[in-house]
Amino acid sequence: MGGAQAGEVASRMAVAALKESLQEATVRDLEALKEAVQHANRAILEASSDPSLKGMGTTLTCLLESSEGWLVAHVGDSRAWRVRGGRLEQLSFDQTWVNEIGRPLGLSEEALKQHPMRHVLTMAMGVGSALRMQVERVDFAEGDLILLSSDGLHGPVSEEKLLEILLRPITLDERAHYLIEAAREAGGPDNITVVLLER
Secondary structure (H helix, E strand, O other): OOOOOOHHHHHHHHHHHHHHHHHHOOOOOHHHHHHHHHHHHHHHHHHOOOHHHOOOOEOEEEEEEEOOEEEEEEEOOOEEEEEEOOEEEEOOOOOEHHHHHHOOOOOOHHHHHHOOOOOOEOOOEOOOOOOOOEEEEEOOOOOOEEEEEOHHHHOOOOHHHHHHHHOOOOOHHHHHHHHHHHHHHOOOOOOOOEEEEEO
16 A cells, blocks of 8 residues: 555555465355455454554455356455456446545546545555455456556556557466556556456
């Protein structure tokens, strides 16, 4: 979580705790994924009692193949995307001031791009015990591609550029490389995370 202390520690803890909880679950379903996200949040909160880690947090976006099909869990402003039929679709909803306050107030897209609150998160892992998460079933069919990204990618790189790279007839590793390079070339102001999965 940019601007907060020990964000890289919180990110590693979230992944480890999520994995641990899902491995221990008797059934990998929607409820198990919700509990895994809550478990990860509690782990970060407990660790932040250490003064050197106080205030740490992270966003979280994950994809799980479950007993109920594919599921996406999401907290913060990292994103899940799907490419289908040559089109890019955002599957998650950013938990930000812009989405939850600015747009409902009727501010124009131009005003939102310049607003001093445009980067403020309204929810993140590790900021409190009352966690608001999104967990949804996702249709992930043959020929689809899923992209999970942090705002270090989708912040500076346009959706048009993302799609152009994702549609290139090259390997997933090569596409991930070009996405990261595009973010760096665009200024790369934040951590850049890219995960790709294709069916």
